[in-house]
Amino acid sequence: MKKISFYFLYFSVLFFLISCSEQRSKSRVLNQRESIYQPSQMATTMRQMVFDMESIKLKLKAGTIEVKDLNHIIYAHSSMATDKPTDIEEIQPSFEIYSQTYIDQLEELKQIIQINGEISDQILLFNSALTTCISCHTEHCPGPISRIKKLKL
Numbered sequence: 001m002k003k004i005s006f007y008f009l010y011f012s013v014l015f016f017l018i019s020c021s022e023q024r025s026k027s028r029v030l031n032q033r034e035s036i037y038q039p040s041q042m043a044t045t046m047r048q049m050v051f052d053m054e055s056i057k058l059k060l061k062a063g064t065i066e067v068k069d070l071n072h073i074i075y076a077h078s079s080m081a082t083d084k085p086t087d088i089e090e091i092q093p094s095f096e097i098y099s100q101t102y103i104d105q106l107e108e109l110k111q112i113i114q115i116n117g118e119i120s121d122q123i124l125l126f127n128s129a130l131t132t133c134i135s136c137h138t139e140h141c142p143g144p145i146s147r148i149k150k151l152k153l
């Protein structure tokens, strides 16, 4: 029983750290107690994006990044454009522009990798894509911004 409460606390803290806002994650913790908490499609994609960008960062640093890594994330992250969000009312008209810009930047990064371009150019594009994450988050979901900043190289 003790162990279960520990895990509950651990995951609550984890959600608190990555969710859109403190307010929201508090209500999520309550929801979780009442029923099994289900993150939205979009929130699930976004959580995966954090892990994917973490792994891309390590590969860029190590110089082991491949075109297939980019193909994978371009495909997986594109779903944000059609994923169901927690609250559709919070989605601004700018959402579409940011999500398209983000995918375009990943495409550009892929092209640079394809031609064996300079590592410094690869890093520049990786960081630009993260800047787009931050811009979209500034308008939609400020909670994870500091977490996203830490992904930069």
Ligand code: HEC
Pocket: 015, 018, 019, 020, 039, 040, 041, 042, 043, 044, 046, 047, 049, 050, 053, 084, 085, 086, 087, 095, 096, 098, 099, 102, 129, 130, 132, 133, 134, 136, 137, 140, 141, 144, 148
């Ligand atoms: C086009 C806008 C947009 C872009 C680009 C974007 N996000 Fe998000 N992000 C959102 C919105 C909107 C939500 C809220 C989703 C929901 O609650 O359904 C969100 C939620 C999140 C969350 C919280 C998930 C949760 O558990 O509630 C994280 C973490 C996150 N994004 C990370 C990222 C990262 C990392 C990137 C870039 C690699 C990124 N986002 C790019 C709009 C964006």
